[in-house]
Amino acid sequence: MSLSYVTPSPSSPWSTYLSQVERVVPYLGPLARWAETLRRPKRALIVDVPIEMDDGRVCHFEGYRVQHNMSRGPGKGGVRYHPDVTLEEVMALSAWMSIKNAAVNLPYGGAKGGIRVNPQELSQKELEKLTRRYTSEIGIIIGPQQDIPAPDVNTNAQIMAWMMDTYSMNVGATATGVVTGKPIHLGGSLGRVKATGRGVFVTGREAARRIELKLDGARVAVQGFGNVGSSAAELFAQAGAKIVAAQDHTGTIFNPNGLDLAELMPVVRAEGGVGGYKNAERIDNEAFWDIDCDILIPAALEGQITAERARRTKARLVLEGANGPTLPEADDMLADRGILVVPDVICNAGGVTVSYFEWVQDFSSFFWTEDEINLRLDKIMVGALKKIWDTADRHHITLRTATFAVACERILMAREERGLYP
Ligand code: GLU
Numbered sequence: 009m010s011l012s013y014v015t016p017s018p019s020s021p022w023s024t025y026l027s028q029v030e031r032v033v034p035y036l037g038p039l040a041r042w043a044e045t046l047r048r049p050k051r052a053l054i055v056d057v058p059i060e061m062d063d064g065r066v067c068h069f070e071g072y073r074v075q076h077n078m079s080r081g082p083g084k085g086g087v088r089y090h091p092d093v094t095l096e097e098v099m100a101l102s103a104w105m106s107i108k109n110a111a112v113n114l115p116y117g118g119a120k121g122g123i124r125v126n127p128q129e130l131s132q133k134e135l136e137k138l139t140r141r142y143t144s145e146i147g148i149i150i151g152p153q154q155d156i157p158a159p160d161v162n163t164n165a166q167i168m169a170w171m172m173d174t175y176s177m178n179v180g181a182t183a184t185g186v187v188t189g190k191p192i193h194l195g196g197s198l199g200r201v202k203a204t205g206r207g208v209f210v211t212g213r214e215a216a217r218r219i220e221l222k223l224d225g226a227r228v229a230v231q232g233f234g235n236v237g238s239s240a241a242e243l244f245a246q247a248g249a250k251i252v253a254a255q256d257h258t259g260t261i262f263n264p265n266g267l268d269l270a271e272l273m274p275v276v277r278a279e280g281g282v283g284g285y286k287n288a289e290r291i292d293n294e295a296f297w298d299i300d301c302d303i304l305i306p307a308a309l310e311g312q313i314t315a316e317r318a319r320r321t322k323a324r325l326v327l328e329g330a331n332g333p334t335l336p337e338a339d340d341m342l343a344d345r346g347i348l349v350v351p352d353v354i355c356n357a358g359g360v361t362v363s364y365f366e367w368v369q370d371f372s373s374f375f376w377t378e379d380e381i382n383l384r385l386d387k388i389m390v391g392a393l394k395k396i397w398d399t400a401d402r403h404h405i406t407l408r409t410a411t412f413a414v415a416c417e418r419i420l421m422a423r424e425e426r427g428l429y430p
Contacts, residue, residue: 076120188363215348252266
């Protein structure tokens with residue numbers, strides 16, 4: 009255990025985030041005096057989550073909710089269930105939410121939660137108990153005006169329904185606005201499930217135009233074929249691109265002529281991954297990074313693009329569907345090689361943007377059509393990306409540092425205007 013919880017362990021997501029902050033400080037002007045705010049989460053809660061298993065044993069899981077910054081509004085960010093979840097990881101994810109929410113100008117701070125658990129090993133009943141107990145434990149810091157969780161890795165609309173119900177039962181009133189990503193008939197929003205993938209597509213479409221890469225016929229490799237990766241792949245395929253490779257925890261599949269998604273998706277849903285799909289060549293996982301492709305979409309977990317893999321990739325454009333997929337040394341390597349990276353903090357912001365729409369709809373109890381949602385999402389993403397691109401061009405910096413510059417200026421301006429109290 010390090011001396012302080014903000015001291016990063018080497019090559020952890022938190023150390024990646026801190027080095028991204030260092031790169032933006034020179035562009036913050038007088039606001040730089042507040043920069044330490046960015047290096048310290050406002051609040052981090054660690055909770056014990058005991059549940060009685062189906063066989064009568066009592067098991068304890070470790071849960072977290074970190075509120076990185078709330079200067080611009082309530083905390084906002086997902087909850088992830090994964091065996092590798094740590095406090096340090098959740099800290100990084102919460103910080104990236106602060107940057108992301110400010111980059112698209114949503115009236116939110118940044119937060120994130122997680123439980124160290126392998127949900128595949130739990131029954132549905134155990135999963136429900138875990139979710140309800142965790143929600144009760146973090147209930148002291150979440151709320152529709154305090155901090156609003158949402159789905160992330162291995163969590164979904166059903167889990168959000170249990171969270172909403174538990175919170176509501178505990179406060180004695182139905183509070184749909186306490187979580188987003190809920191089922192539609194419980195105050196969820198149309199378009200939310202596919203929103204993150206749609207945002208990846210929209211930012212990718214804009215970036216491709218800038219580098220004069222035609223989507224029609226472009227070859228796309230996707231790592232992570234969950235909600236984000238598969239939704240983005242479908243939209244790219246609709247635009248005429250060929251999905252030449254897909255990788256997830258069940259393996260890597262490759263077809264230079266493009267995978268047939270209509271055939272692949274039911275297999276992924278039924279078997280929990282791409283590995284069971286037969287009509288494609290099965291290749292070694294590491295060979296994924298050498299594939300001939302124009303667009304690479306990392307949509308799995310953090311730290312996947314190492315400097316070594318960045319040196320090997322043939323892609324011209326990297327679209328970060330995942331949070332924190334690229335290590336800082338890899339970022340430099342990609343920049344040196346002239347490969348354009350649309351960073352996570354703008355690329356995957358479509359999910360939280362439609363979460364914001366959901367929250368607004370819940371408060372007004374007036375629901376929008378899917379077309380309205382997709383149009384508004386497109387407009388917000390295009391506008392945010394344009395401002396980031398202008399900043400990048402002005403300072404000759406990468407899109408990542410430019411996104412941090414736009415976002416940190418908003419966060420620290422709010423910090424300064426509000427002042428320190430007490
Ligand atoms: N988990 C998603 C993300 O990383 C969405 C968070 C939200 O909708 O609050 O951006």
